[in-house]
Amino acid sequence: MRYYKLVGHTPVAVNSLSEWQDYLHSAQDSAKHLVAETTVGDAKISTTFSGFDLTFGDPPLLFETMVLGGPHHGRMQRYSTWSEALNGHDDTVIQVMTTSPPSE
Template sequence: MSSEYYDRAGQPISRDEWVETFDTDKMVAKTTVGNSDVSTVYLGLNHSWGDGPPLIFESMIFGGARDQDQYRYSTEEQALAGHQKLVDELEAERSAVARHVLWHFGDRAHGQQPGHFLAALMTAYGLADSGNREKLRATFPDYGTAMDSVMNEPDGAQKLVEVAGVFL
């Protein structure tokens, strides 16, 4: 029978050992990208619930369009690589949102033309009353944040140019 509890090196341990370790040794990595946090932690408790290697590390995204996305790993090395992959993906997504919003507001030098749906979304966002704008922001938080930045902050467009420039 396989163990339920593992140390950070993937070696089986007792429940008591896990409790002692878990109280002091959880965080692997944490990174903020825009309005999202990527958190990668040591769980120690096997979450594979079946065949295969124990899954004892987890990355989770908090906030933004991918809020509550969750990924599990067997080793700390996999967890760190997975964490960095998520950070890179979020930065690329954030850059794309910034380029779309810049295009919407007429900046063709730094912007990128969005598809029809996103163009219509940004038009609707700009025309919406505060109640409907809040509903759109709740459903499309990254676009809402970027649109609000340009509409409400004197240097909002420049901030988006900096975000968009990350992957140009």
């Protein structure tokens, strides 16, 4: 698994797990990993930089939007870039505001 840190809004691969952990602790303290966060009714839509790619894809998917709470709870989308993540966050907010949740 490859690990990444953000330099500005650009993901950059790091050389070791310990380097990534150090970055992650400092980023969480300063909220540098947070792309956007929006509350819609009972739901919180949060888009963050994870710093690792669980899909092992090319390009890596390093950002994630999650819906927590409300009828859309658990909806998730992943992205490769900050820009895609920000646009995806906005799209998710609109979907939560205007659509019925998927039927189970």
